[in-house]
Amino acid sequence: MTTLETAVSPRRPARAPARGAPPGPPPDEAVAPLLALHAAQRPGSDLTPLRRAYEVAERMHHGQTRKSGEPFVTHPLAVATILAELGLDTTTLVAALLHDTVEDTAYTLTELRADFGAEVGVLVDGVTKLDGHRWGERAEAETYRKIVLAAAADLRVLVIKLADRLHNLRTLGAQPPHKRARIARATHELYVPFAERLGIHVLKREMDDLAFAAGDPAGYAAAERAVRVALRDPAAAFGPALARVRASLDAHGVPGDLSVRRSHLYAVHRATGGDVAGLRACQVARLQLIVDGPDRDCYIALGAVHAALHPIPGQVRDFIAMPKDNLYRSLHSRVITPDGDPVEVIIRSAAAHPVAEYGIVAHIRDAGTVADAVTGRRDLEWLGRLLAWQRGASSAEFLEGLRAGLSDGSIAVCAPSGQLITLPAGATALDVAYALGPATGDHCIGALVNGRHAALSAEVRSGSVVQVLTDPAAAPSPGWLDSAVTPAARTRVRTWPERRHGPEYAGRAALARAFAARRRDLPAAEARGDALAAARALGHGDPGPMYRALHEGTLRLADLLDRFPAPVRAPDSGGDDRGTSR
Numbered sequence: 314m315t316t317l318e319t320a321v322s323p324r325r326p327a328r329a330p331a332r333g334a335p336p337g338p339p340p341d342e343a344v345a346p347l348l349a350l351h352a353a354q355r356p357g358s359d360l361t362p363l364r365r366a367y368e369v370a371e372r373m374h375h376g377q378t379r380k381s382g383e384p385f386v387t388h389p390l391a392v393a394t395i396l397a398e399l400g401l402d403t404t405t406l407v408a409a410l411l412h413d414t415v416e417d418t419a420y421t422l423t424e425l426r427a428d429f430g431a432e433v434g435v436l437v438d439g440v441t442k443l444d445g446h447r448w449g450e451r452a453e454a455e456t457y458r459k460i461v462l463a464a465a466a467d468l469r470v471l472v473i474k475l476a477d478r479l480h481n482l483r484t485l486g487a488q489p490p491h492k493r494a495r496i497a498r499a500t501h502e503l504y505v506p507f508a509e510r511l512g513i514h515v516l517k518r519e520m521d522d523l524a525f526a527a528g529d530p531a532g533y534a535a536a537e538r539a540v541r542v543a544l545r546d547p548a549a550a551f552g553p554a555l556a557r558v559r560a561s562l563d564a565h566g567v568p569g570d571l572s573v574r575r576s577h578l579y580a581v582h583r584a585t586g587g588d589v590a591g592l593r594a595c596q597v598a599r600l601q602l603i604v605d606g607p608d609r610d611c612y613i614a615l616g617a618v619h620a621a622l623h624p625i626p627g628q629v630r631d632f633i634a635m636p637k638d639n640l641y642r643s644l645h646s647r648v649i650t651p652d653g654d655p656v657e658v659i660i661r662s663a664a665a666h667p668v669a670e671y672g673i674v675a676h677i678r679d680a681g682t683v684a685d686a687v688t689g690r691r692d693l694e695w696l697g698r699l700l701a702w703q704r705g706a707s708s709a710e711f712l713e714g715l716r717a718g719l720s721d722g723s724i725a726v727c728a729p730s731g732q733l734i735t736l737p738a739g740a741t742a743l744d745v746a747y748a749l750g751p752a753t754g755d756h757c758i759g760a761l762v763n764g765r766h767a768a769l770s771a772e773v774r775s776g777s778v779v780q781v782l783t784d785p786a787a788a789p790s791p792g793w794l795d796s797a798v799t800p801a802a803r804t805r806v807r808t809w810p811e812r813r814h815g816p817e818y819a820g821r822a823a824l825a826r827a828f829a830a831r832r833r834d835l836p837a838a839e840a841r842g843d844a845l846a847a848a849r850a851l852g853h854g855d856p857g858p859m860y861r862a863l864h865e866g867t868l869r870l871a872d873l874l875d876r877f878p879a880p881v882r883a884p885d886s887g888g889d890d891r892g893t894s895r
């Protein structure tokens with residue numbers, strides 16, 4: 314029953330560009346393996362839409378090649394194949410085949426909707442990058458925001474995006490080194506955390522290792538060698554421990570599947586800080602026990618493991634009573650092997666196992682409808698929080714907050730109700746208040762941390778019980794920004810005056826910030842009558858409705874700025890119109 318996980322290693326880099334790219338196989342032949350895979354994974358599926366989608370993708374991408382020299386259509390086909398392997402539904406695979414058509418070919422979203430329906434339209438639109446020309450330097454941040462908003466309607470958008478990134482990583486060898494490094498960094502910063510938050514560990518592990526290999530080839534080679542050497546003889550390293558645990562499980566009457574699981578290379582690299590020389594087997598692998606029965610049998614199994622191998626104090630973590638953000642449910646412990654080595658043990662039920670490996674994909678796979686994909690999101694509290702705070706955030710704030718929110722190193726505190734709140738390290742009582750809800754945050758006045766009074770600025774520690782004190786008359790003040798760490802809190806505090814005074818005020822504040830960023834002065838421009846002139850040119854009687862339109866997004870900031878005359882350049886002011894007068 315003991316199995317050793319097969320090695321996870323990056324695929325061989327794609328071939329060097331061939332001169333005069335060979336034509337691909339005929340469409341029927343090229344798409345056949347995908348159809349067979351999908352039919353095997355989801356018997357009874359109608360394969361016609363997949364055939365049609367491949368035909369359209371093949372036709373629209375015709376003549377385009379990848380860096381490797383292969384026809385471009387091999388990329389969407391590979392992305393669809395990754396998703397078919399995960400057992401996803403036909404609509405997701407159709408969208409995957411078409412995912413680059415709207416971005417890179419003449420095919421429009423309108424045509425796509427007419428040909429394949431609204432559901433495919435939502436998915437393809439969600440993964441389509443925003444036009445760099447129109448959005449300029451904000452394009453990257455706003456593209457991520459667009460993906461997150463689309464994922465709120467349908468989580469399959471994020472799953473397609475992850476499969477897209479995975480295939481690009483698998484074929485990274487064809488890219489120049491500087492591009493490889495940039496893609497590796499973005500993968501670790503954003504895509505891996507997204508995969509982790511969605512619980513799709515199979516994608517996360519492969520992306521982790523591919524990005525590791527691309528960003529740090531020497532470190533990767535060292536980790537690969539060290540793990541190979543450490544696991545030369547797994548039977549000798551783990552045999553005695555496995556025998557004892559099996560006997561104990563039998564004695565406790567808990568049947569299950571016990572195996573040795575190799576850690577992926579990037580995890581080993583991180584855990585050792587890159588110092589991988591002379592690693593022992595127990596440092597690069599762990600024991601995994603999948604219990605046949607329900608969750609409660611996992612606790613009996615934990616007792617059986619601890620009876621067989623001495624537990625290390627303080628190392629039990631119960632992710633069944635307190636599931637992780639990504640719905641992961643398991644028990645973790647560390648025990649001492651008969652050879653005196655500490656080793657990690659993970660115990661979960663057979664029902665929880667697919668979710669531990671595939672996360673949200675396991676939910677979508679079983680449901681397979683938009684409605685259920687949306688339901689899946691309700692379990693993902695972090696996505697709800699992300700959607701809530703992003704509303705008031707600028708592009709830069711959004712990207713910064715997204716990176717910070719997705720990075721690990723988080724702490725967890727408890728509300729008196731028992732509600733668990735996950736926050737970034739360094740978070741304060743004020744952050745806890747906003748995590749409990751915007752109204753709690755806006756009206757908070759202090760907190761009781763483990764029963765003792767604490768200021769809103771007090772940093773909270775993991776494991777504390779935090780009760781937030783509120784007063785209906787209290788309101789955010791600018792000074793709170795010094796205490797706010799999470800984007801949720803920062804955004805709410807920063808936008809308080811605008812929320813309080815309405816959309817005109819908010820629009821004017823946004824314009825004033827844009828002016829200030831250009832070292833210009835909005836009040837001065839208003840005093841000169843420039844704002845009134847701009848408002849009249851836009852068909853408004855006064856600047857109020859113009860500011861409201863700016864806040865509501867019907868008027869673009871860049872367009873409005875263009876309507877203000879350029880600052881008069883005073884001989885000695887260096888282009889700064891602050892304080893100049895006419």
Ligand code: MN
Pocket residue numbers: 388412413477
């Ligand atoms: Mn793509």
